Amino acid sequence: MKRNPGGVRVAVQIAPARADYAQIRRAAAEADALGVDVIFNWDHFFPLGKDRSGKHFECWTVLGAWAESTGRAEIGALVTCVGYRNADLLADMARTVDHISGGRLVLGLGAGFREAEATEYGYPFGSPAQRVRDLGDALRRIERRLAVLNPPPTRKVPILVAADGPNALRLVARHADIWHTFAEGEALGDKSRQLDTHCHELGRDPAEIERSSFVSGDPWRVGPELRKRGIGMFTVITNGPDYDLAELRRWLAWRDEG
Template sequence: MPLLDTPVRLGVQLQPQHAPYPAFRDAVLRLEEMGVDILFNWDHFFPLSGDPDGLHFESWTMLAAWAEQTERVEFGALVNCNSYRNPDLQADMARTIDHISAKDGTGRFIFATGSGWFARDYEEYGYEFGTAGSRLDDLAEGLARIEARWAKLNPAPTRDIPVMIGGKGEQKTLRLVARHADIWHSFVRPEELPHKIEVIERWAEREQRPSDGLVISNELDRRGEDVADRLYDGGVRLFTLAFHGPDWDYDLVRSWLRWRDAKNGA
């Protein structure tokens, strides 16, 4: 079973598009002050909505800035694309950002990753797109290399960097979740959760890795409290909200913070 005794946490994904960088800097500061638990961006090179050639910023350099700027909030990409960087380099970058963020000695970076899907990123930046299956195979190889590199780096990460894997495919993705993840993120509907969790548990048994510490994560975008309640009943404890700029809707964030606090008995 997933980890159910952990508090509900709210993550906000600042989509790094259609706004100048100072707007993101200000939003990060305001969201941390409001009490958001985790801040995310995404790992793409072009906007995913609106003007396809509009303003856009790269994920990892932005995350390094957040590591220095923030004091409390955890952060990461939702999600990193394994295809865009050598896995050992990813491990080193994650370790470095972990240290930058360690204001009290413990880092706050979450290594959230996936196999990639946005063809334009690959085509314009010169990466081989391959197939969904080949990209998942590359992710499996990459995760093993990342974990091995973390064990070799000097200095080591400040903590066991949490690994978050996104996706719902039962033959490859959920097996990787069972093998590597601390957090599983998906968009699945509440009624799908029991089956997907059962699949993860079966893979965890084959991988000989306990699944009872896994945190289940899901999306709030364009969903109401009725769906969020059902996701909570199904075991979700991390809820992520897409934040559309440059006209940030802070009232929406406040409403979900109130819902989170009510679930936590605050």
């Protein structure tokens, strides 16, 4: 599966919430047919927002289904909370979905931020510093486990890390193939320069790490500004139950013009 850190890619996050699974499957199939580069879901237990009462489906079960029901785009979670699953088991799950999908999995990882979800499902929820330490431990364990699984993954599974704090950015520099940031404007430029510095300290070329951001609005106006700040993957969000892909189509048109 082609992945070009120096080019432009467009992704979509299909929120697995407030919809029947048939609607989620159709949205993923339509995005795949449109030529999107990556299809993401998310790793939550309830819909985001104040109202948690809506329909919701579990992240990795959906990814296993998408591995069979899509055929072109990469697939993954934006992102998996490392506190919700044993890290070695998560590596095995990722390797399995990698094989089912024919080498299309992106392994998106993060420290987690929804304390209410962790409490509801009986997981510990540490301080921000502890959760970053747990992320680093999980990344090391996942890499070790992926290296010894039989059969091995079909390729070097790309690791995406969503992070913006200074300690987490060091983990991005060491482990990630893709960095997803929530920073905007000047803060985005500052974070990107911090990541470059960490890469240089490790002897790594910063250009090896693709940079990703959520986007909305006019791609012909928004896209070039983000490109100047180093963003290469532009991720559109669509929510159920209707999953309107009109905005995704505009971003794909902008990508294809380039």
